[in-house]
Amino acid sequence: MSVFASLVERLADLLQPVFLGTAAAAAIILFTALVRLAVHPLSRAAARGQKANARLAPKVARIREKHRDNPERLQRALMELYAEEKASPLSGCLPSLLQLPAFFLLYHLFSSGSIGGEPNELLSHTLFAAPLGDRWTDALGDGGVLGDAGLVYLVLFAIVTAVAVFNYRRTKRQMAANPLPQESAPGMGAMTSFLPLLSFGTLITVAVVPLAAALYIVTSTTWSAVERVVLYRDMPAAGARANPL
Numbered sequence: 680m681s682v683f684a685s686l687v688e689r690l691a692d693l694l695q696p697v698f699l700g701t702a703a704a705a706a707i708i709l710f711t712a713l714v715r716l717a718v719h720p721l722s723r724a725a726a727r728g729q730k731a732n733a734r735l736a737p738k739v740a741r742i743r744e745k746h747r748d749n750p751e752r753l754q755r756a757l758m759e760l761y762a763e764e765k766a767s768p769l770s771g772c773l774p775s776l777l778q779l780p781a782f783f784l785l786y787h788l789f790s791s792g793s794i795g796g797e798p799n800e801l802l803s804h805t806l807f808a809a810p811l812g813d814r815w816t817d818a819l820g821d822g823g824v825l826g827d828a829g830l831v832y833l834v835l836f837a838i839v840t841a842v843a844v845f846n847y848r849r850t851k852r853q854m855a856a857n858p859l860p861q862e863s864a865p866g867m868g869a870m871t872s873f874l875p876l877l878s879f880g881t882l883i884t885v886a887v888v889p890l891a892a893a894l895y896i897v898t899s900t901t902w903s904a905v906e907r908v909v910l911y912r913d914m915p916a917a918g919a920r921a922n923p924l
Contacts, residue, residue, distance in 0.1 A: 681795040683784050686710075688801070703804035703811060707785065707891050711898040714781045719906070722774045726910040735760065782895055789891040801891075807831055811891040835885055835897050842904050843878035849908075 690706035698705040738760060746753035789812045791799055802812040808827030809818060818828035825833075881900055885893040 680784070680788060680791070684788055684794050684799070684801060687788070691804070701806055703801065704806040704891075704894060707811070707894045708898050710781075710785075711895045712902070714778060715899060715902045715906075718774045718777055721777065722906055723910060725772075725774055729911070778899060782892060782899075785895050786888055786892040789889040806890060806894070809890055811894075812889050814889060815886040831890070832886075832893075835893060836882060838897055839878075839881050839885055839900065842901050843881065846878040846904055847876070 687703065687706055687710065690709055691703040694705045694709070695702040739757065742756045742760065743753060746756055788794070788799075789801060792802070793799055799812075802810065804811050809831040810828075813828065815832050818826065818832050821828055823829055878900065881896060884896055888896070
């Protein structure tokens with residue numbers, strides 16, 4: 680935690696001449712971008728895996744139909760198919776999982792009153808009128824929805840909503856053009872129908888975590904939306920079923 684706090688402070692010091700009082704918030708956004716940039720090669724690999732899975736869908740359906748009465752043989756046949764094609768049914772999960780440590784570091788860093796036995800000076804930083812360690816409920820109690828801190832959250836909510844609507848419309852359009860085959864695994868249709876709504880859940884997370892962690896989520900979610908447009912431009916069906924976060 681002390682090392683991570685020093686990293687954020689150093690980034691804030693570098694950005695202070697340009698961003699002044701919001702330098703720590705800018706440092707968090709920059710840190711998020713660096714994390715996403717580091718994970719991008721894995722996102723590209725995940726995109727290749729998702730496309731491979733999409734191409735394998737007809738073979739998977741035939742295997743499921745052939746071995747539907749023998750679960751053990753079905754599992755073995757599917758594993759052999761994925762190994763032969765060098766694909767993975769979980770290829771889209773790794774980039775999201777690797778981001779969790781960075782998010783939790785920010786969460787704990789801006790939730791702790793002290794670090795290494797010393798007062799946490801990062802809690803004194805703000806994004807305009809909103810302290811980076813506060814939550815939306817704090818903003819509501821200090822001026823209400825349209826107060827100085829409340830307006831900061833309204834902007835974040837607006838960004839998240841815009842990204843969620845973009846993801847929702849794009850995913851619904853892609854899934855309508857590329858519906859799942861009837862032979863898909865049981866429950867896959869319901870899960871796929873639920874996927875477009877996941878981005879809206881980010882609104883709840885932004886409202887309940889410290890503002891610093893909310894900035895990470897907003898930046899990462901926006902990055903993901905743009906990244907999927909680029910990575911799945913030649914195969915939109917795979918992008919529609921990729922992890923929206």
